[in-house]
Amino acid sequence: MSKENSKNQILKAAMKIFVVNGYSNTKMDDIADEAGFSKGAVYHHFSSKHDLFFSLIDYWETSFLPKFYSNDYSNVSLVNVLKELASEVASNFKNKKYLFLAELEIWALSNRDVKVRERTKKLYNKMLSHLENIFSNAINDGEYKNIDPGMAAMAVMTSMQGVIWFSIFDHKNFTAEQYVNEVMNFIINGLKKTSIEMTN
Amino acid sequence: MSKENSKNQILKAAMKIFVVNGYSNTKMDDIADEAGFSKGAVYHHFSSKHDLFFSLIDYWETSFLPKFYSNDYSNVSLVNVLKELASEVASNFKNKKYLFLAELEIWALSNRDVKVRERTKKLYNKMLSHLENIFSNAINDGEYKNIDPGMAAMAVMTSMQGVIWFSIFDHKNFTAEQYVNEVMNFIINGLKKTSIEMTN
DNA sequence: TAAATTATACCGACCGGTCGGTATGTTATG
DNA sequence: CATAACATACCGACCGGTCGGTATAATTTA
Numbered sequence A, B: 001m002s003k004e005n006s007k008n009q010i011l012k013a014a015m016k017i018f019v020v021n022g023y024s025n026t027k028m029d030d031i032a033d034e035a036g037f038s039k040g041a042v043y044h045h046f047s048s049k050h051d052l053f054f055s056l057i058d059y060w061e062t063s064f065l066p067k068f069y070s071n072d073y074s075n076v077s078l079v080n081v082l083k084e085l086a087s088e089v090a091s092n093f094k095n096k097k098y099l100f101l102a103e104l105e106i107w108a109l110s111n112r113d114v115k116v117r118e119r120t121k122k123l124y125n126k127m128l129s130h131l132e133n134i135f136s137n138a139i140n141d142g143e144y145k146n147i148d149p150g151m152a153a154m155a156v157m158t159s160m161q162g163v164i165w166f167s168i169f170d171h172k173n174f175t176a177e178q179y180v181n182e183v184m185n186f187i188i189n190g191l192k193k194t195s196i197e198m199t200n
Numbered sequence C: 001t002a003a004a005t006t007a008t009a010c011c012g013a014c015c016g017g018t019c020g021g022t023a024t025g026t027t028a029t030g
Numbered sequence D: 001c002a003t004a005a006c007a008t009a010c011c012g013a014c015c016g017g018t019c020g021g022t023a024t025a026a027t028t029t030a
Helices: A003-019 A028-033 A039-045 A050-064 A066-070 A078-095 A099-109 A115-142 A149-169 A176-192 B003-025 B028-035 B039-045 B049-064 B066-070 B076-097 B097-112 B116-142 B149-171 B177-190
Strands: none
Touching: A003 A028, A003 A039, A003 A050, A003 A099, A028 A039, A050 A066, A050 A099, A050 A115, A066 A078, A078 A099, A078 A115, A078 A149, A078 A176, A099 A115, A099 A149, A099 B097, A099 B149, A115 A149, A115 B149, A149 A176, A149 B097, A149 B116, A149 B149, A149 B177, A176 B149, A176 B177, B003 B028, B003 B039, B003 B049, B003 B097, B028 B039, B049 B066, B049 B097, B049 B116, B066 B076, B076 B097, B076 B116, B076 B149, B076 B177, B097 B116, B097 B149, B116 B149, B149 B177
16 A cells, blocks of 8 residues: 555544544554554654644645635625535535534644644634635625624634534534524625724 | 632632643642642542543533623613623633633533533533523514524524634734624624524 | 665554552541 | 541553564665
C-alpha cells in the first residue's frame, strides 16, 4: 500500500476513534487496530499522538465545507450563498455527523494546547473572512445596507455551530436540518432590514 | 470547617482544574491540592472522579444564569427579558469566563458518557422550556406573531452558546459583549417581523 | 542482469511514568 | 468515645513511546 494511502487510512481511523473516545481516552493501539496496522506503523507515519491529532485538523478542514469554499460566489446572490451553506451544513449532519463532534474535540484541545489553538484560529479566520467577503460584496452591490459584515459573518458561523449542540443532545421537536434552515432564513430576513448595524 | 463548606471548596477547585486541563488530564491530586485538602479528603466527599464531575454539573447550573431563572417575567416585555439575558451572559464572560469553558467540557463528556449526557439534556430542556414560555407569553399577548416559540428558543440558546467560541478563540475585531448584544438585537428585530414561522 | 546495497513500511514486545483508587492510619468534633 | 473529617502510603492497571527486528521494494554496482 502506498504511503499516502496508509496515512489516510490512519487519519480516517483516528478521526473515528478520537470522536468517540476523545483525545485522552484514545489509545494509539486502538487507532492502529481500527486502521488495520500496528502501533509501529502509526508511529512510522506520525511522530506522536499530538502530531496525529494536529494532522487531523487539516483533514477536518478539507472535509467540512468544500462546496462553500470552492464555489465562485462573485455573481451569486447573498441569499443563495447562505441557503447553500445551510444545506451543506445540514447534509454534513445527515451524512458526516462525526465532523461536528470532531469540531467539539478540536475546541476542547484548543483550550489546552496553544499550537492547536493557533492552527484552529487560522481555520476560523479563513471561514470568517470568506463570509465577510460575501457580505461585503452584497453590500457594495447596494443590496443590503447598514450591516457590519464582520458581525454578520460571526452570526452565521455561530449559528451553524449550533449544530454541534444537536450532534450531542438532539432535540425532541426539531431536527438539525430544520434548525439550520430556519435559522438561516431568519438571518436572511433580518439582513433585508437594518438589523445588524455598523458599530463605530 | 463544615461539611458543606469543604464540599464546595472541592467543587470550586475541581471546576478550576477541569476547565484548564480537561477531564482526563485532571488529577485527583491536583484538585485536592487546589482545594487545600488531601486526596483522601476528596474521596471522603466524592466517591469517584466521575461522581465529582457529575456534581459539578449541578454547581454549573446554579452558577450560570441565576437572574434569568429567578426573575418573574410574567409582566416584563419580551425585549427586556432578552436584553437582560444578553447582559447576564456578557457579564458572565467578563467575570466568570470559566463557565463557558466548563460548558465546553460538559459537552465533551456528554458525548462519551450517557449519564452525563442525560443530566445535561435535562439542564438544556429546562433552559429551552423557560425561553419557550417567555416567547409563548409574548405571542399570546399578541405582541409577536408567526414565530415558533420552540425554534426561537433554540435560536436564542445557540446564539448565546456562541460565546463558548469566544472563550476559546477570541475575535480580532469584536468583544464577546458586542457579539452577544448585537446578535440579541438582531434576534429582537427579527421577531418583530414574520421571521421564524410556524412549521406545520 | 543478477547480486549487493540501501531505503521504506511495518511489526509487536517491552519499559517506565502516571494516576484513579484503596487501606490504614491520625486528628478533630460533638 | 464514637464517628466524621482528613492525611499518608501504597497498589497496579494502563498506555505513550521506544527499539530491535523483518519483509519487501527501490537503487546501485560490477
